[in-house]
Amino acid sequence: MQKIIVCLKRVVDYNVRIRVKPDGSGVVTEGLKMSINPFDEIALEEALRIREQGKAQEVVVVSIGPDDAQQQLRTGLAMGADRAILVQTTAELEPLAAAQVLHRVVEREKPELVLLGKQAIDDDCNQTGQMLAALWGRPQATFASRLELSESSATVTREVDAGLEVLQVDLPAVVTTDLRLNEPRYVKLPDIMKAKKKPIETLAIESLGVDIAPRLRVTRYEAPASRSRGMMVKNVDELVAALRDRGFVA
Amino acid sequence: MSRLLIIAEHDGRTLNQSTARCVACATAIAPAALDVVVLGSDTGAVAAQAAELAGVTAVLAVTNAASGSALAAILAPQVAALAADYDYVLAPSTTFGKDLLPRVAGLLGVPQLSDVMHVIGPRTFQRPIYAGNAIVTVEVPPGTKVVATVRGASFKPVSGGNTAPVRAVDVAAPLPTHTRFVELRSGKSDRPDLQTARLVVSGGRGVGSAENFSLLYKFAERLGAGVGASRAAVDAGFVPNDMQVGQTGKIIAPELYMAFGISGAIQHLTGIKDAGTIVAVNKDGEAPIFEIADIGLVGDLFEIIPEIEKRLR
Ligand SMILES: Cc1cc2nc3c(=O)[nH]c(=O)nc-3n(C[C@H](O)[C@H](O)[C@H](O)COP(=O)(O)OP(=O)(O)OC[C@H]3O[C@@H](n4cnc5c(N)ncnc54)[C@H](O)[C@@H]3O)c2cc1C
Ligand SMILES: Nc1ncnc2c1ncn2[C@@H]1O[C@H](COP(=O)(O)O)[C@@H](O)[C@H]1O
Numbered sequence: 182m183q184k185i186i187v188c189l190k191r192v193v194d195y196n197v198r199i200r201v202k203p204d205g206s207g208v209v210t211e212g213l214k215m216s217i218n219p220f221d222e223i224a225l226e227e228a229l230r231i232r233e234q235g236k237a238q239e240v241v242v243v244s245i246g247p248d249d250a251q252q253q254l255r256t257g258l259a260m261g262a263d264r265a266i267l268v269q270t271t272a273e274l275e276p277l278a279a280a281q282v283l284h285r286v287v288e289r290e291k292p293e294l295v296l297l298g299k300q301a302i303d304d305d306c307n308q309t310g311q312m313l314a315a316l317w318g319r320p321q322a323t324f325a326s327r328l329e330l331s332e333s334s335a336t337v338t339r340e341v342d343a344g345l346e347v348l349q350v351d352l353p354a355v356v357t358t359d360l361r362l363n364e365p366r367y368v369k370l371p372d373i374m375k376a377k378k379k380p381i382e383t384l385a386i387e388s389l390g391v392d393i394a395p396r397l398r399v400t401r402y403e404a405p406a407s408r409s410r411g412m413m414v415k416n417v418d419e420l421v422a423a424l425r426d427r428g429f430v431a
Numbered sequence: 432m433s434r435l436l437i438i439a440e441h442d443g444r445t446l447n448q449s450t451a452r453c454v455a456c457a458t459a460i461a462p463a464a465l466d467v468v469v470l471g472s473d474t475g476a477v478a479a480q481a482a483e484l485a486g487v488t489a490v491l492a493v494t495n496a497a498s499g500s501a502l503a504a505i506l507a508p509q510v511a512a513l514a515a516d517y518d519y520v521l522a523p524s525t526t527f528g529k530d531l532l533p534r535v536a537g538l539l540g541v542p543q544l545s546d547v548m549h550v551i552g553p554r555t556f557q558r559p560i561y562a563g564n565a566i567v568t569v570e571v572p573p574g575t576k577v578v579a580t581v582r583g584a585s586f587k588p589v590s591g592g593n594t595a596p597v598r599a600v601d602v603a604a605p606l607p608t609h610t611r612f613v614e615l616r617s618g619k620s621d622r623p624d625l626q627t628a629r630l631v632v633s634g635g636r637g638v639g640s641a642e643n644f645s646l647l648y649k650f651a652e653r654l655g656a657g658v659g660a661s662r663a664a665v666d667a668g669f670v671p672n673d674m675q676v677g678q679t680g681k682i683i684a685p686e687l688y689m690a691f692g693i694s695g696a697i698q699h700l701t702g703i704k705d706a707g708t709i710v711a712v713n714k715d716g717e718a719p720i721f722e723i724a725d726i727g728l729v730g731d732l733f734e735i736i737p738e739i740e741k742r743l744r
Contacts, residue, residue: 315537
């Protein structure tokens with residue numbers, strides 16, 4: 182195939198513990214470590230492996246976000262993507278708007294495969310890939326843990342509640358990644374240097390003609406009801422007694 | 432006079448319990464009509480089960496030979512066609528609903544709420560973000576269809592005993608042929624289902640190997656418990672993916688959750704926040720799991736599990 186598009190979202194790194202602002206107006210994100218959404222990194226790794234096997238010519242990474250999202254695109258280029266597109270906005274897009282923007286990019290680029298993460302670990306929505314597939318009128322294979330390509334179709338193993346489901350989808354198609362699809366490579370220093378020469382195209386989001394105004398109103402952020410530390414027992418006798426007290430064992 | 436539609440989850444024979452949990456969420460919204468749609472190649476048995484759920488107004492049975500294996504690409508156009516008559520469309524936040532509903536929302540051009548955990552008002556809901564580290568209250572403006580997945584662990588399934596009418600409905604939506612089901616590989620077991628089990632025994636990297644997991648299976652059998660695992664245990668190949676508990680696995684709410692050799696990473700804890708009692712056994716007294724455990728015991732799981740078993744009557 183000619184081209185794979187991989188969507189990279191800039192998110193707060195998964196190791197950072199998130200705190201809600203005291204006034205309930207949002208979560209504190211200032212000054213936190215930002216990274217490529219882990220599922221998207223897996224998506225990119227998969228695309229690179231497909232290209233390295235000679236089954237694709239070009240891997241294009243796309244992010245919708247602020248100027249700073251160039252950092253994540255640079256990381257993607259250092260991992261091995263050929264070029265990058267930043268759709269520039271400081272607004273936070275709902276998944277529907279993100280899917281509409283990505284659809285515009287897809288119409289322009291005409292890839293045979295679009296890879297996204299199954300969910301962004303900030304909003305945890307798990308929607309964008311499916312919405313893009315709907316708008317594009319193409320197949321979707323979500324939660325992929327294995328991806329095999331032939332000329333005109335992809336065979337995808339999906340992690341579902343009941344086990345593993347295998348689908349065959351005609352190309353072009355949208356595939357969203359689960360954690361066990363692969364282990365992303367580390368970026369090496371020379372690759373970072375080389376990536377500086379690769380192009381990042383910037384598009385103003387207004388130029389795409391998508392209404393990105395939020396359709397839902399988030400009125401309040403709060404910390405979750407926290408579980409508190411219970412009791413430590415000293416030995417198995419005490420453990421079994423505690424379980425028996427609560428009626429779990431006879 | 433609001434009308435609400437729930438997409439039933441089933442395997443062709445049995446209605447998944449996630450549907451009864453959706454009905455509980457829907458009941459809190461209190462619509463004038465609360466309908467359940469069963470899509471499949473053979474809907475009779477499942478539609479009859481859905482008709483028993485308390486609070487259901489009517490069951491729509493949409494039978495189509497193409498709908499045999501619950502492919503989102505096939506089901507979404509049918510749901511989108513039906514959705515024209517409804518103000519709300521709900522599906523469970525299982526892999527079935529997560530796959531299907533955003534495709535429906537995409538076809539309808541409406542936003543979706545994922546993982547509703549609490550109904551505050553007919554158009555106001557709470558949902559988790561950042562792996563459950565923050566909870567947001569979201570309002571759907573009037574005039575916008577409410578399309579939402581429902582987090583099962585947050586709602587108790589409604590009871591049975593209802594006799595709602597079942598109507599066969601034809602949906603004239605063109606269905607694509609670009610997506611084909613090949614197979615489902617599921618590790619059939621006689622153990623209670625992880626998502627509905629009252630008691631769950633769970634193992635992590637500390638269990639060490641697939642062979643060692645038999646210790647947990649045996650123990651679970653003694654207790655009548657389901658068995659879960661951390662991502663590390665799944666990644667290491669000790670157990671299949673369908674046993675993973677957490678942000679990217681199953682979110683569960685058993686009455687008792689016993690974690691053996693699990694450190695308690697935030698992504699894992701997200702999956703058990705609603706559990707009744709959490710028991711943690713870990714040889715590292717500093718493991719974060721102890722910060723949220725109701726009962727903690729520091730020690731070696733390989734010694735402790737047999738010792739517990741000895742004391743069971
Ligand atoms: C995007 C993302 C999503 C994720 N989603 C999930 C998810 O859904 N679910 C999930 O679980 N994780 C998830 N993770 C991974 C998570 O961050 C942790 O890496 C994982 O939960 C660790 O599993 P563990 O506790 O089994 O392993 P470890 O953290 O390695 O802990 C093993 C524990 O076993 C103890 N131990 C070892 N031997 C013994 C013994 N003999 N007796 C008693 N205790 C012993 C050790 O003291 C240690 O505490 C996700 C990560 C990312 C980045
Ligand atoms: N702003 C964005 N820029 C690039 N990709 C995105 C963006 N938002 C969502 N995506 C993609 O969509 C996936 C699912 O996101 P979500 O539906 O928000 O959970 C992510 O893993 C990304 O691959």
